[in-house]
Every structure is written in structure tokens, then in C-alpha cells.
Amino acid sequence: MFVCGNQACGARWEPDEVQIRNEGQGPVFRCPQCGARNHVQARTARDGTTVYRQVAAKPAAR
Numbered sequence: 001m002f003v004c005g006n007q008a009c010g011a012r013w014e015p016d017e018v019q020i021r022n023e024g025q026g027p028v029f030r031c032p033q034c035g036a037r038n039h040v041q042a043r044t045a046r047d048g049t050t051v052y053r054q055v056a057a058k059p060a061a062r
Contacts, residue, residue: 002029002054006036020052027052 002018004011011033018029020040028037029052040052 002038002040004031004034004036005038005057006031006034009034009036015052 002013002015004013009031011031013029013032018032020027020029020042022028023037025039027040027042029040030037037057039055039057041055043051043053045051
């Protein structure tokens with residue numbers, strides 16, 4: 001389950017309800033309700049499938 005990180009939204013989504021893409025800063029999903037970017041981390045499961053886990057947003061580079 002993924003949760004939108006936008007404090008005003010906070011919607012919950014199943015993995016099959018979101019599209020995960022790399023928008024230049026690693027894999028993210030955009031909340032279907034508010035459009036906020038939410039960072040995820042990809043891992044390969046033992047059966048070879050890719051599994052995603054939500055992670056905190058990375059701070060902006062200075």
C-alpha cells in the first residue's frame with residue numbers, strides 16, 4: 001500500500017492503482033488524486049519480479 005505524502009491529501013493506493021516512473025530523480029509515483037510526486041525504491045524479489053517500497057523524499061541538492 002502506498003500513501004500520498006502530500007499532507008493535505010494522504011490518499012491510500014494499492015500498487016496496481018498507480019504508475020511508477022523515473023522522472024529524473026529515481027522512481028516515483030504520482031498520486032492519482034492530487035498529482036503529488038511520491039518516491040519509491042525498487043527491489044528485485046526472489047522470483048525475479050520488481051517490488052516497490054515507498055521511501056521518504058530525497059532532499060534537494062544544493
